[in-house]
Structures are given as structure tokens and as C-alpha cells.
Amino acid sequence: MNMSAYLQAFVGILFRELLRFVHQRTRFFSALVRPLVWLAVFAAGFRAALGISIIQPYDTYITYEVYIAPGLCAMVLLFNAMQSSLSMVYDREMGSMRVLLMSPLPRSYLLLCKLIASALVALPQVYAFLAIAWFFGVEPPPSGYLLAAPVLLLTGLMLGGLGLFISSFIRQLENFAGVMNFVIFPMFFLSSALYPLWKMQEAGEWLYTLCRLNPFTHAVELIRFTLYGQWHGEAIGIVTGCTLLFVSAAIVAFNPQRGFMRARNS
Amino acid sequence: MPATVSPATLLAVEQLEFRYGNTPALRDLSFQLQSGQFHALLGPNGAGKSTLFALISRLFALQQGRIVLDGIDLERAPAKVLGRIGMVFQQSTLDLDLSVAENLNYHATLQGIGWRERKVRINDELTRVGLEQRTKERVRTLNGGHRRRVEIARALLHRPRLLLLDEATVGLDSHARTDLNRHVRGLCRDQGLGVLWATHLIEEIQPDDPVTLIHRGRLLANSTSAEICARVGAERLVDAFETLTAPRAEVNG
Numbered sequence: 001m002n003m004s005a006y007l008q009a010f011v012g013i014l015f016r017e018l019l020r021f022v023h024q025r026t027r028f029f030s031a032l033v034r035p036l037v038w039l040a041v042f043a044a045g046f047r048a049a050l051g052i053s054i055i056q057p058y059d060t061y062i063t064y065e066v067y068i069a070p071g072l073c074a075m076v077l078l079f080n081a082m083q084s085s086l087s088m089v090y091d092r093e094m095g096s097m098r099v100l101l102m103s104p105l106p107r108s109y110l111l112l113c114k115l116i117a118s119a120l121v122a123l124p125q126v127y128a129f130l131a132i133a134w135f136f137g138v139e140p141p142p143s144g145y146l147l148a149a150p151v152l153l154l155t156g157l158m159l160g161g162l163g164l165f166i167s168s169f170i171r172q173l174e175n176f177a178g179v180m181n182f183v184i185f186p187m188f189f190l191s192s193a194l195y196p197l198w199k200m201q202e203a204g205e206w207l208y209t210l211c212r213l214n215p216f217t218h219a220v221e222l223i224r225f226t227l228y229g230q231w232h233g234e235a236i237g238i239v240t241g242c243t244l245l246f247v248s249a250a251i252v253a254f255n256p257q258r259g260f261m262r263a264r265n266s
Numbered sequence: 267m268p269a270t271v272s273p274a275t276l277l278a279v280e281q282l283e284f285r286y287g288n289t290p291a292l293r294d295l296s297f298q299l300q301s302g303q304f305h306a307l308l309g310p311n312g313a314g315k316s317t318l319f320a321l322i323s324r325l326f327a328l329q330q331g332r333i334v335l336d337g338i339d340l341e342r343a344p345a346k347v348l349g350r351i352g353m354v355f356q357q358s359t360l361d362l363d364l365s366v367a368e369n370l371n372y373h374a375t376l377q378g379i380g381w382r383e384r385k386v387r388i389n390d391e392l393t394r395v396g397l398e399q400r401t402k403e404r405v406r407t408l409n410g411g412h413r414r415r416v417e418i419a420r421a422l423l424h425r426p427r428l429l430l431l432d433e434a435t436v437g438l439d440s441h442a443r444t445d446l447n448r449h450v451r452g453l454c455r456d457q458g459l460g461v462l463w464a465t466h467l468i469e470e471i472q473p474d475d476p477v478t479l480i481h482r483g484r485l486l487a488n489s490t491s492a493e494i495c496a497r498v499g500a501e502r503l504v505d506a507f508e509t510l511t512a513p514r515a516e517v518n519g
Binding site (some may be wrong): 001002004005006008009011012013015016019020023024096098099100101102103104105106110256257 | 349360372374
């Protein structure tokens with residue numbers, strides 16, 4: 001197989017993900033509704049109760065809506081990644097993943113393409129959310145929107161890798177939703193998505209430590225800083241490292257035999 | 267000792283063993299398939315047919331034994347072997363939300379076929395299965411027989427040497443079953459394609475078809491349908507099948 005074959009396969013996988021995205025419009029709207037409810041309802045209620053002092057990367061006092069917008073962007077990526085992993089588990093056992101795995105190209109490359117394609121498809125959802133958030137006073141500089149694109153992709157890839165790794169060990173599809181409750185919600189709430197880390201530290205040192213250990217915190221901060229045109233070396237290092245770790249672990253753990261054997265033994 | 271592989275042999279399965287945990291699924295399974303041959307893999311549900319297909323298509327890793335296609339060892343050069351195999355799975359693997367052409371296009375990209383060549387081949391294969399007028403229709407709108415035809419067209423896009431069909435007629439009415447069977451036999455005759463047709467429906471097998479009969483992962487018989495009947499002393503293959511798969515019965519092919 002030459003380089004062109006590798007490129008053809010990547011384009012094919014990406015195109016299919018885009019087509020599926022276009023055909024499943026309800027998926028697009030449901031992905032938008034969730035963060036918008038948080039922005040319009042949750043943030044409105046919390047605005048009065050929670051004051052945000054001047055913190056980096058903001059150079060002035062901000063509303064709570066402005067604070068939680070990067071965390072909600074990450075939330076869109078988180079749900080998309082987990083949903084995508086769910087479909088890969090389902091496909092692994094009975095669907096189109098079998099077609100993918102019968103390609104003569106290396107399995108690791110095909111899985112990487114699938115993860116990248118899923119992360120790319122999530123980007124329009126994030127930008128659609130940011131476009132609506134503009135009407136709520138979330139107005140990052142225009143360059144921030146551009147700079148955030150690779151960071152959003154990296155975060156999507158990290159979360160996709162984590163989702164696929166976790167899903168590789170799930171016994172049955174029905175359990176996936178349960179596992180996600182133990183992954184999505186702790187990841188989201190134990191991060192700086194809703195409250196600044198100093199608030200968490202005030203609440204308790206253990207809570208702060210857990211938030212610092214959560215890769216999602218660093219993804220949120222990376223999105224926040226990049227969206228406002230600032231560099232966050234620590235966050236980019238941690239998110240890049242976690243992406244490499246989670247994607248590698250997901251590729252190693254992915255085994256189409258596993259689901260079949262479990263079904264036989266159960 | 268591995269069996270001798272003749273030059274005309276397309277697929278050689280040699281002393282294959284496979285276990286799901288502690289449960290054996292295939293036990294010392296060996297047989298050969300020639301180019302241009304319609305070879306039936308017959309066995310009741312749970313015989314090990316799907317496991318064998320998963321091993322040939324490398325969805326499962328080999329535990330013991332050897333699979334050689336066109337003289338190429340699957341373990342040594344998996345990419346070369348996979349490029350020579352077309353597969354129709356027992357459960358449909360088509361994307362129902364995509365059109366017929368989009369499904370085929372996706373498969374072609376995974377096989378590294380360039381876009382110019384892709385268009386020609388998609389048109390050729392859909393014409394061959396009589397669906398060239400329905401390229402833009404979503405797969406969801408097709409009936410079961412047509413979906414199977416799309417899957418066969420897709421499996422042949424990269425010009426494989428061996429076509430694996432795992433219970434491809436399940437869920438089809440008798441007319442569609444006969445039609446599909448005839449179509450695949452035509453591919454063997456006209457293109458020299460080797461076909462391994464897994465089934466538990468005996469009426470799909472003709473007297474001169476080579477048959478590999480497996481039961482609980484073991485090879486019970488491996489010769490033509492007529493020879494198996496003669497050996498068992500049965501008039502019809504269905505009787506021979508019942509005799510061979512009855513408890514304690516075992517005939518070496």
C-alpha cells in the first residue's frame with residue numbers, strides 16, 4: 001500500500017463521518033441544546049450567586065456566561081467523543097467497523113483516522129455553540145476562534161481516545177451508559193469548567209487536587225486561554241501527553257474478538 | 267504435518283484450532299478451496315462457520331494452525347491476504363443512512379482505490395448486480411435481497427480472489443435466495459472467483475459442489491455433496507447431514 005492509499009482511506013473515513021453527521025440532523029441539534037441550556041439557564045441563575053474576579057486569560061471582570069463558555073465547548077467535545085466511542089463499540093461487534101477492519105491498511109492507522117474524523121466532525125458543533133453564545137455576551141477576539149481550532153481538535157482526540165479505551169472493556173452496550181455516568185459527569189464537574197480552580201481550593205484541598213489531576217481541567221483551560229489568544233504551556237503539554245497516552249491505549253486495547261468472545265461466554 | 271497445497275489451491279486452511287476461553291470452537295480443521303470453485307461450508311448453527319470466517323478475514327487472531335491464500339500465509343503478510351478477500355457478513359454491515367454509492371465509495375477508499383477508478387468500478391459492480399439505477403437511493407429504502415446484492419457488489423470492488431459469504435441468504439425469501447445463489451455461482455464460472463458459501467440450508471447446495479461439513483468445530487466430511495451421500499448411504503444430502511451430525515457420528519472426509 002502506498003501513501004496515496006493511506007490518504008484515500010483517511011479522506012474516505014472523514015467523508016463518511018461528515019455524511020453521517022449531515023444525515024443525522026437531530027444529533028447536531030441535541031448536541032447544541034445541552035450546552036445552551038447550561039448557558040441560558042444554569043449560568044443565568046449562577047451569575048448573581050457567583051462573582052468571578054479578574055483571572056487569566058481575562059483582563060477584566062467577566063460575566064459567568066463568559067467564564068463557563070470554554071467549559072461548555074469542552075462539554076460538546078466530551079459528549080461527542082463518548083457518543084462516537086459508543087458507536088465504535090456497537091460497530092465492533094456487529095456493524096460497519098468490520099468493513100473498516102477488513103481494509104489491508106494497518107488497524108492502528110484506521111482507528112486513528114476514525115478518532116480524528118470523529119473529533120473533526122465535532123468542531124462545527126462547537127463553533128455553532130460559540131456563534132449562539134455570542135448573543136449571550138461571549139465575544140472572544142476573532143483570532144481566538146481561529147487559534148482554538150487545533151486545540152479543540154486535540155481535545156476531541158484526547159477524549160475520543162479515552163472513550164474508546166474505556167469502551168474496549170465494556171461487557172455489554174447497555175452498560176456503556178452507566179460507565180459514562182461514572183466518566184462524563186465526574187470529569188465535567190471535577191474540572192474548572194463551572195468554577196475557577198481557586199474556588200475549588202477554597203472548598204477543599206482534596207477537591208482542588210482531584211481537579212488538577214483531571215485532564216479535562218487542562219483541556220478546558222487550554223481552550224479558554226487559546227480562545228482569548230493566550231498561550232498556556234502547561235495545559236498544552238498535559239493535553240498533548242494525555243492524547244498520546246489515551247489514543248495509544250485505545251488502539252492497543254481495541255480488539256474485535258473481545259465483544260464476540262464475551263457474547264459467547266455469557 | 268501440514269497438508270500439501272497444490273498449485274491450483276486458492277485457500278488452504280490447515281489444522282486450525284480456536285477456543286473461546288475454555289470452549290473449543292474449531293478443532294483441527296483442514297480443507298482446501300480451488301479457484302473458480304463454489305465451495306459450501308455446511309454446518310448447523312454454532313458449528314464454527316462464523317468463527318472460521320472471522321479467522322480468515324483476520325477479525326480474530328489465529329491461535330493455532332495456518333491459513334494460506336494464493337500461496338500467501340495470512341500471519342506473514344496479512345495486508346496482502348486481506349486485499350484478496352471480499353466478505354459478505356451474516357449481519358448487514360451497510361450504513362443504512364448512506365446511499366448505495368456512498369456505501370461502496372467508503373469501502374473503495376478503505377481499499378486504497380483512486381477516485382477515477384472508484385467511479386468506474388462502482389458503476390461496473392452495480393450494473394453487474396442490476397442496481398445501477400439505484401445508486402443514489404439510501405440503503406434503508408432497499409429490500410433485503412437488494413441489500414445483499416449491494417454487499418456483494420461492495421465485496422467485489424477491489425477485485426478479490428476469494429469471496430466469503432457468511433449465511434448470506436438468512437432473512438431472504440426463497441426467490442431472493444435462489445437468485446442470490448445463482449448470481450454467486452455465475453461469478454465463480456465467469457470470473458474464476460473462489461467462493462466459500464457458509465450455510466445451514468442444504469437446498470442451497472448442488473450435488474457436484476465441494477462441501478466442507480463441520481459440526482461443533484470438527485470436520486465431519488470434506489468432498490462433493492454426492493460423494494458424502496454415497497459414503498453415508500443416504501439418498502439426499504439432508505439425510506447424510508442428519509446422520510453425520512447425530513451424536514457420536516463421525517466420518518473422515
